Amino acid sequence: xxxxxVLENVQTDEIDYRELDRIIEEEFNNDKENLxxxxxxxxxxxxxxxxxxxxxxxxxxxxxxGRIYGVATFYSTFSLKPRGRNIISICLGTACHVRGGxxxxxxxxxxxxxxxxxxxxxxxxxxxxVRCIGCCSLGPVVKINEGIHGRISSDQVEKILxxxx
Amino acid sequence: xxxxxxxxxxxVSQAYISNLYxxxxxxxxxxxxxxxxxxxxxxxxxxxxxxxxxKNGIHLCQTGCIGFCEEEPLVEILEAGKxxxxxxxxxxxxxxxxxxxxxxxxxxxxxxxxxxxxxRSLLEDDVDNPLAGVEPIEGVPVLEDIPxxxxxxxxxxxxxxxIDPDTIEEYFARKxxxxxxxxxxxxxPAEVIDIIKESGLRGRGGGGFPTGTKWATCAKHHGDxxxxxxxxxxxxxxYMDRSxxxxxxxxxxxxxxxxxxxxxxxxxFIYARNxxxxxxxxxxxxxxxxxSYGLLGENIAGTDFSFxxxxxxxxxxxxxxxxxxLMASLEGKVGRPRAKYVHTVEKGFRENPSNLNNVExxxxxxxxxxxxxEWYGRMGTEHSKGTKVFSLVGKIKNTGLVEVPMGVSLxxxxxxxxxxxxxxKAFKAVQxxxxxxxxxxxxxxxxxxxxxxxxxxxxxxxxxGMIVMDQDTCMVDIARYFLDFLQEESCGQCNPCREGIKxxxxxxxxxxxxxxxxGDIELLQELGNMVAKASLCGLGTxxxxxxxxxxxxxxxxxxxxxxxxxxxxxxxxxxxHYEIDEEACTGCTLCAKKCxxxxxxxxxxxxxxxxxxxxxxxxxxxxSCKFDAIVVR
Ligand SMILES: Cc1cc2nc3c(=O)[nH]c(=O)nc-3n(C[C@H](O)[C@H](O)[C@H](O)COP(=O)(O)O)c2cc1C
Ligand code: SF4
Ligand code: FES
Numbered sequence: 001x002x003x004x005x006v007l008e009n010v011q012t013d014e015i016d017y018r019e020l021d022r023i024i025e026e027e028f029n030n031d032k033e034n035l036x037x038x039x040x041x042x043x044x045x046x047x048x049x050x051x052x053x054x055x056x057x058x059x060x061x062x063x064x065x066g067r068i069y070g071v072a073t074f075y076s077t078f079s080l081k082p083r084g085r086n087i088i089s090i091c092l093g094t095a096c097h098v099r100g101g102x103x104x105x106x107x108x109x110x111x112x113x114x115x116x117x118x119x120x121x122x123x124x125x126x127x128x129x130v131r132c133i134g135c136c137s138l139g140p141v142v143k144i145n146e147g148i149h150g151r152i153s154s155d156q157v158e159k160i161l162x163x164x165x
Numbered sequence: 166x167x168x169x170x171x172x173x174x175x176x177v178s179q180a181y182i183s184n185l186y187x188x189x190x191x192x193x194x195x196x197x198x199x200x201x202x203x204x205x206x207x208x209x210x211x212x213x214x215x216x217x218x219x220k221n222g223i224h225l226c227q228t229g230c231i232g233f234c235e236e237e238p239l240v241e242i243l244e245a246g247k248x249x250x251x252x253x254x255x256x257x258x259x260x261x262x263x264x265x266x267x268x269x270x271x272x273x274x275x276x277x278x279x280x281x282x283x284x285r286s287l288l289e290d291d292v293d294n295p296l297a298g299v300e301p302i303e304g305v306p307v308l309e310d311i312p313x314x315x316x317x318x319x320x321x322x323x324x325x326x327x328i329d330p331d332t333i334e335e336y337f338a339r340k341x342x343x344x345x346x347x348x349x350x351x352x353x354p355a356e357v358i359d360i361i362k363e364s365g366l367r368g369r370g371g372g373g374f375p376t377g378t379k380w381a382t383c384a385k386h387h388g389d390x391x392x393x394x395x396x397x398x399x400x401x402x403x404y405m406d407r408s409x410x411x412x413x414x415x416x417x418x419x420x421x422x423x424x425x426x427x428x429x430x431x432x433x434f435i436y437a438r439n440x441x442x443x444x445x446x447x448x449x450x451x452x453x454x455x456x457s458y459g460l461l462g463e464n465i466a467g468t469d470f471s472f473x474x475x476x477x478x479x480x481x482x483x484x485x486x487x488x489x490x491l492m493a494s495l496e497g498k499v500g501r502p503r504a505k506y507v508h509t510v511e512k513g514f515r516e517n518p519s520n521l522n523n524v525e526x527x528x529x530x531x532x533x534x535x536x537x538x539e540w541y542g543r544m545g546t547e548h549s550k551g552t553k554v555f556s557l558v559g560k561i562k563n564t565g566l567v568e569v570p571m572g573v574s575l576x577x578x579x580x581x582x583x584x585x586x587x588x589x590k591a592f593k594a595v596q597x598x599x600x601x602x603x604x605x606x607x608x609x610x611x612x613x614x615x616x617x618x619x620x621x622x623x624x625x626x627x628x629x630g631m632i633v634m635d636q637d638t639c640m641v642d643i644a645r646y647f648l649d650f651l652q653e654e655s656c657g658q659c660n661p662c663r664e665g666i667k668x669x670x671x672x673x674x675x676x677x678x679x680x681x682x683x684g685d686i687e688l689l690q691e692l693g694n695m696v697a698k699a700s701l702c703g704l705g706t707x708x709x710x711x712x713x714x715x716x717x718x719x720x721x722x723x724x725x726x727x728x729x730x731x732x733x734x735x736x737x738x739x740x741x742h743y744e745i746d747e748e749a750c751t752g753c754t755l756c757a758k759k760c761x762x763x764x765x766x767x768x769x770x771x772x773x774x775x776x777x778x779x780x781x782x783x784x785x786x787x788x789s790c791k792f793d794a795i796v797v798r
Contacts, residue, residue: 035497036480040439074499074656075480077439093401094596094632095558097646103784131483131650132401133440134408135200136556137234137564148203155759155785 015052019045024060032061039072048079084119084126086164089143093132096139100153104140105129107154111161124165167459169466171346177458178338185328185338186284186295187245190222193264194241196326198230198411199443200404206238208257216261223264229412231326232566233313236278239326242267248302249281272302279308286323288340288535312581313563318544320552321369321528322405322568325412330447333454336415342460344534345422349466352534357427358384361530363538365550370395370486370523371601371627371703373549373616376530379520383428383510386518390430392421392472393514393521395491396437396444399483400599401650403630405554405566406524410437410444413528414451418474420527422460423534425472428520433474436491439481448476483600483654487702488513488521490656501656502702523628525554545571549615553629557583560590560635576610579633590635594718598627600647600654601707603714604640623714625707639736640719641726645673647711655704662705665696669712677737681727686716735797738782742798747772749794756786756795 023041028034038061042053049072058065072078090105105116108127112120119126135141138150142160149160168174183189193213197206210227217223231239236253242264243249252263253276266273280302283294301307308314319325328335336342348357362377383390394417398406410417421433437445452474455461463471477495484490485500492514494500513519529551533541545551549571555578558564562584569578579585579595586592594604603624605612612618616626634643648670657663669692672685693709700706716723725731732740745765752770757763764780767773775786775795787795 033495033497034477036494037478040478040480070499071497075482077481094599094630094646095402098559098632098634098638098643100784100788107783130440130481131399132404133199134398134404135203136402136404136558137200137237138203139558141203148199150203153785153788154783155761 015050015056017056020053020056021060024057030061032063035061035063035068035071036075039068039078043078048082051080079126082119082123084123086125086145088125088127089130089133090127091131091133091135091139091141091143092129093136093139095132095136096141099139101140103154104142104152104157107157108142111158125161167466168342168346169459170350171343174337174342174346177334181332181334181338183245184224185335188224188243189245190224191242191244191264191268192224192226193260194226194228194243194326196230196237196239196241197227198325198408199441200230200234200408201237201239202443204234204237205256206240209238209240209255209260212257212260213264226329227331228328229325229330230408230566232317232322232408232568233278233563234565235563239278241281246299248299248305249284249296250302250305251278251281251308252276253278272305274305277305279306279311279314282307282309284327286327286339287318287320288323288343288532312584313565313567316570316573316577316582317568318552318570319568320532320541321409321416321525321554322412322566323532324416325408328413330412330414331450331454333415333451333458336413340535341415341531342419344531345419345426345460346466348423348426348534349468349470354384354427354429357423357534360534360538361427364533364541365538365545365548366526366529366533366541367549367616368523369525369529369553369628371400371598371625373626376522376526379510379522380424380427382508383518383520386511388512388517389432389515390425390428391514391517391519392425392428392430392433393492393495393519394421394433394435394527395486395488395521395523396435396441397479397486397491398438398441398524398628399486399654400628400630402558402596402632403556403599403628405556405629407438407441407444408566409524409528409554410441411447414444414447415455416528416531417448417524418451418455418461420522420530421474422472423530424520424522424527426470428518430520431471431473433472434495434514435474435476436485436495437476437478439478445476445478452476482656483650484656484702484704487704490702491521492519499656501658502704504701525629546613546615546617548617553614553626555614555629555631557631557633559596559632560586560638561633562587571615572613574611574613575605578614578631579610583633586633586635590637592633593636593638594634594640596624596632596634596643596711597630598625598710599630600650601625601703601710602627602630603710604634604643604718605714606718623710623717625710637734637736639677639732639734640715640722641673641676641732642734642736644712644715645670645677648673648708651704651708655708656702659699659701659705661696661699662701662708665692665700666705666708668692669696669709673712676723676726677732677740679726679730679737679739681723683727685727686720686723690716733797735784735787741782742777743775743780743782743784743787743795744798745773745775746794746796749792751792751794753791755789755791759785759789761785 240255490500
């Protein structure tokens with residue numbers, strides 16, 4: 001398939017191919033070894049990995065789309081579905097677990113009516129569990145976007161969520 | 166300027182030494198590793214910038230984490246000729262008062278953790294203590310004498326919390342890169358390897374393999390040698406690598422450089438965890454600064470030695486901490502371990518000889534080269550030399566990072582350094598070695614901690630995570646927890662690990678749900694032994710450890726789950742309920758107010774009642790009761 005036919009098949013309005021070129025060529029040198037970091041950059045830009053972007057990437061660095069999907073599904077940071085405006089990462093690492101992280105997790109699921117890895121209907125939140133973000137001394141820890149909230153108890157969860165639109 | 170010699174390093178350092186130790190205006194050091202920032206250090210930092218916009222005679226500085234995470238944000242204030250004071254829990258609203266108090270010579274003792282006796286690192290014992298002759302503040306403890314610090318010996322963490330990680334010159338000022346220049350100009354590569362061998366340094370990433378031997382084998386094989394740093398730190402509850410990278414990135418770069426000379430490599434890689442953005446940012450800065458001084462790049466210090474370091478980030482896969490998986494991931498592939506018929510020191514990254522060490526291992530190297538193998542070998546036990554950083558987390562008073570000589574007893578670490586268990590609860594176990602480790606019960610508290618002794622009781626050193634558990638921790642739930650983690654993280658290519666862990670998890674989940682039956686314990690043991698024997702990589706072979714050790718030491722808890730359908734710790738929801746102890750209840754109404762289900766009712770100052778069918782066992786009442794009136798039945 002030529003580059004042109006693939007381009008016709010995707011929703012070009014969503015994807016900025018110039019931006020993709022910049023990531024693939026300038027930032028990561030068109031180098032296959034940088035695939036994981038390219039995917040990270042794409043996810044940073046779109047909040048998830050849009051299929052057309054992966055197909056384009058596949059053509060550019062000459063790795064079959066299937067293998068790119070293999071990598072994207074192997075590593076837990078990557079999401080193939082659009083995510084919410086705010087990403088909640090609840091830590092379920094051991095230190096947080098013994099200090100009641102699970103209860104905070106349950107409270108979050110209850111308040112948002114979603115399960116792990118899901119996004120609320122209004123796209124306000126995506127809930128993801130992670131295993132340790134290295135702030136174990138503050139456990140249980142919840143990270144929302146870039147902000148870390150430590151020593152959380154389940155009754156404080158609601159108030160914290162109010163800060164995020 | 167390009168550094169050519171140790172003299173050059175000293176020349177550049179000059180201007181920074183006084184700034185580090187004897188600033189002519191007030192200096193405020195704020196601990197700004199991720200943990201400090203999360204505790205409010207950034208807000209405190211910004212508050213100073215706002216209050217003293219022209220900096221008004223204040224020198225404000227960010228440092229890494231000095232290890233006492235429980236007391237963060239930690240702020241240190243110093244000035245030439247005056248005591249050097251470490252303040253604790255200094256948030257935005259306290260910082261200005263703390264600074265003004267220091268200026269006025271009035272110290273709010275409640276806010277002070279201690280005054281420092283000697284800020285020098287172990288590498289600087291040939292220079293005078295800058296605090297010698299300074300009149301101490303009366304009635305304020307000496308920082309180095311408080312139990313949390315007094316048995317610590319900081320080698321790997323020698324600069325964490327003492328210098329600005331974004332200023333390479335401060336690293337120079339504490340003898341940084343001296344070992345590297347010596348290794349480059351005065352010592353033969355084979356001798357460097359001998360020093361590391363003789364020191365007895367063993368890998369700090371988990372396996373404890375002798376570092377010098379690894380270097381020697383790697384150097385022996387032909388090809389393009391690669392020096393790789395494992396900064397994947399996947400073990401949940403361990404965060405010393407993050408702290409070193411955020412607090413002293415140059416110590417790791419210098420360790421890698423020395424390895425590169427010894428092994429003969431031109432290219433290094435740091436494989437960093439995706440969850441550690443600040444560590445990556447500080448590494449990027451550190452690499453740029455080292456390049457600008459000619460310490461990385463081509464023809465370093467006028468020799469024909471060239472070395473570059475590239476940072477690669479992982480993407481959230483625990484198994485990528487394993488050496489062969491890590492190298493596959495570095496190549497941009499799926500991170501599946503391979504069988505090690507051929508070791509990575511012979512054929513690793515890009516099919517070439519590759520030396521992989523952990524962050525803490527590299528951070529130790531410059532100190533060993535500078536002070537000698539004999540000095541290092543004097544610390545520790547027969548087969549485990551030097552110090553180890555442990556992260557003390559979980560149900561422990563002084564959470565934080567502690568670096569102690571190998572051989573210190575678990576009791577000293579947990580009860581003296583760690584301060585014991587909070588809220589007067591009873592100690593139950595300490596889990597070491599992460600998901601591959603085991604749970605060590607009270608009877609082994611006097612065990613000297615080293616590689617050998619930990620494995621004798623069924624656990625491992627691992628990366629140094631120590632998760633302390635108290636009476637409220639259910640050991641069956643902990644075993645289930647680790648298996649849940651591992652079944653998610655198994656790469657899935659071999660049957661015993663993929664299927665075996667899943668089946669074990671099913672059994673444990675049944676037990677925790679109250680459907681355990683006789684024979685389950687034996688079945689778990691049988692499966693566990695099979696998984697351990699037949700799996701390919703370390704993830705699978707060590708996966709049953711948490712289950713097998715909890716069965717060995719806490720069999721009674723398994724039995725009460727299975728036979729009596731009771732969870733004595735009050736964790737497995739179907740197996741317990743909360744009750745109110747009418748004699749202990751003072752009727753303070755706190756629980757009734759906090760219960761999200763309105764399951765607790767009662768009048769003020771009268772014992773309350775709990776309605777079982779409304780209760781969802783969220784535990785909010787249990788955690789908030791000040792009188793131990795909510796009990797697990
Ligand atoms: C499943 C698994 C996960 C591992 N995770 C890490 C890790 O996060 N960090 C690390 O340094 N070593 C980890 N290791 C150990 C490495 O394979 C390797 O032994 C180590 O990085 C070598 O460095 P060292 O000799 O300096 O310890 C892991 C091993 C296994 C089997
Ligand atoms: S033991 Fe488990 S993690 Fe290791 S290679 Fe086999 S399936 Fe993968
Ligand atoms: S276990 Fe939660 S931050 Fe480490």
